[in-house]
Amino acid sequence: QSVLTQPPSVSAAPGQKVSISCSGGTSNIGINYVSWFQQLPGTAPKLIIYDTVKRPSGIPDRFSASKSGTSATLDISGLQSGDEADYYCASWDVTLTIVMFGGGTKLTIL
């Protein structure tokens, strides 16, 4: 299935900031909102960003996101060991009429 493009892995030390990119196209990210999900090992994904920039209740403001053109970015600042997880972006594609997910990015805390 078609996917949005994410880097397979990123890493950073505790307290540092990391950015995860998500590249799509004009039929998805270019014209629709982006969501981001965090998946801790052995658990279901959890919504951390919706409508491109909004955080659900309970998600710390260390997590932020943005979009420019057909790409989106998730920023995580003040990294903690508990942030080590897989992160997925997602957006509705109006041409394929499906939800497209990114391939996932594994965040490792050094």
Added chain:
Amino acid sequence: QVQLLQSGPEVKKPGASVKVSCRTSGYTFSSHAITWVRQTPGQGLEWMGRISGYNGDTLYAEEVQGRISMTTDTSTNTAYMELRSLVSDDTAVYYCARGPSIVVIPGRIITEGLIDYWGQGTVVTVSS
């Protein structure tokens, strides 16, 4: 609080069918669709389709079209996903998730958003 509780693990032989349930609580069932997503071992997430909690309208991914059926039971606020003619590549964790939200206005039904709350996942193993 919003909860989605899925049925237990399944082991099926190739060619068989599997039906996974997703019992919801904590919100008005008709106000959201239920989306089904699967995750193969060590791989990413794959959208399979969605069913409206309002009127049962479905939208399926092309990859499983013809083999999948999604239904709801509004008396128990439960959604079901049945996948037929199973092959080994269908071995995966299957998730139900709430979303998108459904807004009913005179003459129109629109959807908003993507997915927010997820079920705990159901492991489906297809093996001879």
